[in-house]
Amino acid sequence: MKRTQSRALPYLLLAPSLVFLTAIFLLPLVQTIALSFSESGVASLGNYRRMVSDLNFGLALCNTFLLVLVVVPIQLALALGMSVMIEKIGRGRDLVLWVWTIPLGVSDLAAGLVWLAILQDRGYLNSALYGLGLIDGPTAWLTYETPGTLFLGVVLAEIWRATAIVLVILVAGLQLIPKEYREAAEVFGARPWTIFRRITLPLLKPSIQTALILRTVLAFEVFAVVYAIGGTNFPVLVGEAYTWQNANQNTGVAAAYAMLIVVISLAATAIYLRALRVPAEQQP
Amino acid sequence: MKSILASGTAVAILLSASFAAAQDVNFLSTQLRPVEEAQKVRQVLLKGVPGKVSYLVEEPPQFDVRMKAEGKAGKRTISVAGALHGELQPLVTSGDLDTVDDLVAKLADRGIPQGLLELGKLGTGKQVYIPWMQATYIMVARKEALASLPAGADVNALTYDQLEAWGKALTEKTGKRLIGFPAGPKGLMPRFYQGYLYPSFTGGVVTPFRSADAEAMWGKFKSLWQYVNPNSTSYDFMQEPLMAGEVWVAFDHVARLKDALVQEPDKYVTFPAPAGPKGRGYMPVVAGLAIPKGAPDRAGAVAVIEHLTKPEIQVKTAAEVGFFPVVKAELPADLSPGIKLIAEGVAKTQGAKDALPALLPIGLGDKGGEFNKVFSDSFQRIVLRGENPRAVLDAQAAVLKGLMEATKAPCWAPDKASEAACPVD
16 A cells, blocks of 8 residues: 555656646647647648748748847857856855846846837937937937847847846856866866866856757747837747737737747757757766 | 634625625726726716726727627626727627617717717617717827928828928928838827728728729828838837927827827827828727627616716816717817817818718728738838839738638728628729
8 A cells, every 4th residue: 555655656746737737838739739720710721821921921030040049149158258257256246146137037028128218219328329429319220221220229138138047057057066176177287268168168068058948949939128129120930929919810820920939949949959968977 | 713804804805896896887998998098987987977887998809809708608797898880890790789779769869970870880770889989090290390381281281292292391401200100019000001091092992902093102102201200110109209309290099199289289280181182081980889788787888878978078088088079069168278189180180171081990800900911011011121012912902802701891981882892903
């Protein structure tokens, strides 16, 4: 009796989360898949056809990938630098870490609005430049006519908002690396750059993998910041899903967009899992 | 003991809340949604209604879902529904609205114009809603812009050519593009194409969508767009850019211009949208009050409708929220200067000699969003991306045709009436 109970125990403990996941994740996922493959109740690929032929589809796909390709590497580099700096700080380390992670507590939309307030025609940046006599009057940077500066604005806001999450993961990862390795390397006369390249980076790989997966998936789902800064001037995939659901009231095409985002996110995760594979014997 | 007391209090609160809810007449509206306006409805406009009324607001898509869901579930909580003509229409098709013929007789002394009452039948032969209030779109200019009006142009009878010349003069004088349109994600720009641009140039909306007139019209609009502020594709409401001086001449719904006009009435003039070769298209916006089938408190609903259509309440509605009377009511002379400006703009629009009323789309149900998209996409492709107008119109006409056939929506004014789905020539 006792034995069967103890065998069932792990499953019993897992059951609540399983029920929870099924109810709020799996069921809606299955429903979304069904929605995306049906048109007024009939199985069809019509929603996908409409999605692909829409005038914003190519642009949204392009913009989303461009954003991920630009933002994620910069964030990783920044976060690596920042986490190594934090390691070196003695007093005040917690204060610096705290300040750097403030954006984590700000919602996407609020972050977008903050940057909108800075960058728009009557924003702080314009006022400052005008005050310094560098421009003649309010300059529009966030319109459909200035895609370059609009993109730059979105990149800036995204970096400001979401580098902290990478930083937190990397700082935790750095703390897991035993000090003995570095001390041994120092004894043999290794320079800091060599230590970073040969010891810190390889041992940090699992954390980098986690951070990259999380950040990339979130970057593919970028929406609120873009919406606040660029409105519909800078179409992205999630924004298009939102427009189809909300303004165009077509749940089918919105579901097709949602599925596309799921597939892209899964593919990105699979690539990272493979590319940054850490053999079991190398794990700290 | 403490916990028993606490739970006792909680139960008491819950009970009293549910009793209160049972007594309230729930009034659900898609109009007057912003917090300040909803508060005006609760504290000013609904004051004096016998019984207790809860004024609830919902965005149009959710309103539609909720009304239909309550009907399907057989469990109504809403007794009065206030929404635009086009938002009430799908509820007739789904059988969610009660007829209110009994109310027409009761309200006979209100002097609601026959044409408006007729609209409230939604083509069914029975009264489905009682007109509640009306509004439209107007143009507003800062007074300093008037100096640059082209020679011989009357601001109250502009043509699209003159608007373009005006924009050009303003740009030459200030170096800025000072005309503004609400073409942002939540802006009402599709209504400009459907109620103003298309009717003025083609005399219709759906049928002449890809006509030669339409092709010429997009060419004109593209040339006007050179003088339009590029931030227009981010503007949802025109009142903010007007107040900031970012835009000097703007088109929008009166409700979305109100803040600017009320706060600085001395700075602005209001006037009708320009005219094209076929007339001066304009879109009257009518909101109505309906009673859902199986409403929990029909008598309470009738009391609310009777109250809101009283001439004095209609005047108050104009003064407080800027929607205009549907009944015979004289607007008082002491109206606030901002609201007076709106009233003038509306009157000049409705009373223009060449006025060409274009109704909000009817019968599209949940395809209203995709209908708007046909026009927004055409604008995006022809004006912003510089694609060939003929090719774009042909492609979009195919989408429009599919939509009309899927919804079987017959034509609405100013298109010629049709028996079956409105044709796209």
